[in-house]
Amino acid sequence: MIEKKDVSLERAVLIGIVTKDQDESKLKEYLDELEFLTFTAGGYAVKRFTQKMDMPNPKTFIGSGKMEDVRSFIEENDIGTAIFDDELSAAQERNISKILNVKVLDRTNLILDIFAQRAQTSYARTQVELAQCEYLLPRLRGMWTHLERQKGGIGMRGPGETEIETDRRIVRDKIALLKDRIKKIDKQMAVQRGNRGQMVRVALVGYTNVGKSTLMNTISKSEVFAENKLFATLDTTVRKVVIQNLPFLLSDTVGFIRKLPTQLVDSFKSTLDEVREADLLLHVVDISHPNFEEHIDSVNKILGEIKSSDKPTIMVFNKIDAYQAEPLDEDDLETERTEKHYSLEEWKSTWMSKVGNNALFISALNKQNLEDFKKRVYDEVREIHITRFPYNHFLYPDYNYEDMG
Incomplete structure (x- = not known):
């Protein structure tokens, strides 16, 4: 039975795998941390899905049977987000999104989103935006096919809201611009540190x-x-x-x-x-x-x-x-x-x-x-x-x- 939580929190499922390098106790600890990250970002982890595998499936990260279990649970329980504990490749994210038909995030995207919420100064916001653009660049192809059903919330803050319709050239230009901006701020901060005596x-x-x-x-x-x-x-x-x-x-x-x-x-x-x-x-x-x-x-x-x-x-x-x-x-x-x-x-x-x-x-x-x-x-x-x-x-x-x- 699913415990009722604050309706303002975004409902999500967490997904991780047990491998030769990550036993069950280690995975539990990582998923505990992932659940805390989800809460910090404004979400609520309704359920966890785990699977034992020698290595992640190169197409869908988890096996087809487990993926079907996740899909069924998502449809039956009005889940809007699936969060994976490890970083997904662009192809994995694209394939999983087609199957689950919900917003798909990985640990990296989740942390980037929290940083986007927490950044207060212009410098921090610029650094977060640069990291988000670099994360976004190899994933642009998949964005065209499934971003229309992502209505905001976790993982959709920052440049994700304004760069959806861009192509790779524009994103690369944006990255170059942000790097130049950071260099200028770095010089200013170096002067400030020097002035501290x-x-x-x-x-x-x-x-x-x-x-x-x-x-x-x-x-x-x-x-x-x-x-x-x-x-x-x-x-x-x-x-x-x-x-x-x-x-x-x-x-x-x-x-x-x-x-x-x-x-x-x-x-x-x-x-x-x-x-x-x-x-x-x-x-x-x-x-x-x-x-x-x-x-x-x-x-x-x-x-x-x-x-x-x-x-x-x-x-x-x-x-x-x-x-x-x-x-x-x-x-x-x-x-x-x-x-x-x-x-x-x-x-x-x-x-x-x-x-x-x-x-x-x-x-x-x-x-x-x-x-x-x-x-x-x-x-x-x-x-x-x-x-x-x-x-x-x-x-x-x-x-x-x-x-x-």
């Missing part, structure tokens, strides 16, 4: 929805937008934080995510300049998430892509107030004790040994252990400042950390 730069990085903006608000006493949705923060925010007479710049950057679309990594590399130019990274992690270690790996991979993996980094494990280990029945001798049964103290021991003294455990929301966090950040910033400006380190004596902010 010689202050130490600290950047918050991490997976999406780990609490970076909440931590930013707590440290800098600012009002950065934060909510429990993916990609709540898209535009980079920079705040000046002063500890006594030692100032530094703190930036909050866009969250990362697994299977991040290539178009977004490329078009948002300029936004990530704040990360590349930072002197210190605060890698924020949601320790309450059961797969936070994979999130860490995903972030580290992207940091490597933007040549920032070698920067001094403090691992900040956030949301300790929400962390709960799964209980293990001591009488159950068959169940193997795994990392999901670790206590918070055991995780602390594990990660302290992995990264030396570069791990902190806090709750930004409830302000737990923030004094340790403030002291550590102050020590790191002061050390960087003294190293860079040895002639004036005497200006910055030890400081009462309670006054931070």
